[in-house]
Structure formats: C-alpha cells, structure tokens
C-alpha cells in the first residue's frame with residue numbers, strides 16, 4: 197500500500213463513486229490525488245461527469261480527460277469529494293486554504309453525499325487551533341469587512357499573492373482570520389455570514405457526511421451518523 201496518507205485517503209474515497217454519477221471535484225493537494233485516481237478510472241471506462249470547485253481543478257480534470265459540467269447544468273450532484281484544512285469531532289470544518297471556499301461550499305450544498313479526504317494532521321479540537329479561518333469578501337468593501345471581523349476577535353489579515361491581494365475565482369479577496377480556538381463554530385458562522393461585504397466563510401458546518409483519514413499505516417472511514 198502507498199505510504200502517502202493523502203493519496204491513500206483519496207484512493208479509498210474514489211471507491212464510493214458509482215457509474216453514471218455526477219461527482220463534485222474538490223480543490224487542494226488531497227483532492228488532486230482524487231482527480232488523478234478518477235482520471236485513471238475514466239480512462240479505464242468509468243462513465244461519470246465532474247463538477248469542479250475551482251478553475252484549478254477544472255484545468256487538471258480537463259487534462260486528465262474527466263468530462264465536466266457546470267453547477268448550473270445539474271439539478272443535484274451525487275457525491276462530492278474534497279479536502280479540508282481542519283476538521284473537529286463534530287465534523288465541522290475550516291476550508292479555503294487554497295481560496296476556493298465559496299465554490300466548494302456551493303458544490304457541497306448541492307451534493308447528496310459529501311466525502312472529505314484528509315491526513316490525520318487535519319483532525320483538531322477545537323477548530324482554529326492550527327489554521328486561520330478564510331473569509332471571502334468583496335474587494336469594494338474589504339476594509340469595512342475586516343473592521344467588523346476585527347471587532348469580534350477575528351484578527352483579519354488580507355491574503356496577499358506576491359505584491360497584490362490574492363484574488364479568488366469569483367474576483368473577490370480573502371481575509372484570513374485569526375480567531376484562535378473556536379468554541380462555537382455554528383454561532384461564529386452565523387455572525388460572519390451576516391456581515392456586510394462577506395461573500396462566504398470557510399466554516400463548513402454540518403456538511404461533511406463521511407471523513408476519510410489517511411495516515412502512515414492505515415485509512416479510517418468515519419461516518420457522521422455513527423460519530
């Protein structure tokens with residue numbers, strides 16, 4: 197068995213995909229292993245169609261020969277497989293380290309089943325322990341949104357790419373918020389979503405159905421209902 201924890205989790209996750217399904221394609225280094233495995237399966241004859249969560253994943257999927265649809269072309273997505281930056285014991289997550297949080301959340305919300313692939317370093321308690329919380333905001337009012345996030349202890353930092361603000365696939369900015377340990381993720385999510393200029397937050401509450409955790413020696417499959 198391969199010793200790369202992310203690849204192991206990804207290769208277990210693609211076993212959930214059935215012929216004919218519409219599959220949400222995640223973003224990030226773990227999801228990239230999912231794309232590789234899926235591309236192989238498509239070349240071997242599996243008929244599925246993918247809905248990418250970022251321009252980056254779209255480019256890779258096209259290169260691998262995975263047929264694609266837009267979210268607007270589908271009524272529902274059967275299954276989405278994506279990574280996470282942090283996940284807690286209630287399956288709440290922080291996502292958006294790669295800046296794709298808004299499309300990732302929309303694709304996840306349109307999906308009947310959400311499978312998250314991580315290595316064991318992503319399991320934390322509580323959220324906010326190892327990573328900041330990304331919040332996507334309108335460039336027009338980013339400073340105002342930053343002020344509001346600061347008022348609630350977010351320690352927002354505008355994400356930079358080289359010498360300019362990082363720009364998302366939706367032409368917005370990201371504020372990486374340093375809340376520290378997050379004691380009540382659902383409540384924080386509600387407060388952030390009400391702020392003017394906020395497009396989406398990287399808190400994913402009640403979205404993960406199955407979490408596949410790879411480490412050096414094994415792959416664990418955890419289900420929300422059984423948690």
Ligand code: A5P
Nearest residue numbers: 224225226279292293294296
């Ligand atoms: C992309 O914006 C993120 O939400 C990723 O899904 C998340 O950062 C996980 O990425 P890695 O698998 O590269 O850690």
